[in-house]
Amino acid sequence: MSSVVELYEALASAPDDRARARVIAAAFERLDERYPHLPDLATQQHLRETELRLQREIEQVRANLTLQIEQLRGEVKTAIEQLRGDVKTDIEQLRGEVKTDIERSRNSLLMWLIPLMFAQVGAMAALVKLL
DSSP, X not given: OXXXXXXXXXXXXXXXXXXXXXXXXXXHHHHHHHOTTGGGOOOHHHHHHHHHHHHHXXXXXXXXXXXXXXXXXHHHHHHHHHHHHHHHHHHHHHHHHHHXXXXXXXXXXXXXXXXXXXXXXHHHHHHHHHO
């Protein structure tokens, strides 16, 4: 408080406007020396503006991310549907191959089984004749 009183006394005792201006300039110089970081201080208005700017940027980023997520969801759904179609095609193809293999095996079994049955009937008839 003594520095304010000294400033007042210096201004009151100054003989003319030029001397008062010099006293005021000296007071500002001492203020700058004492608080060199004073011009860098942020006011509440500065903080509010920064906060609003950051909120706006956050909303823009959020909107962009939402859009990108929706695009990715669409791409994933498309890829899944395509894979489902490919899997269904592969399953149908495998079913056809399995059916073909089963028919071949059945025909092969019948090709061996029928002559063996005739041979068995003939062998039984021969045994019956012998007895």
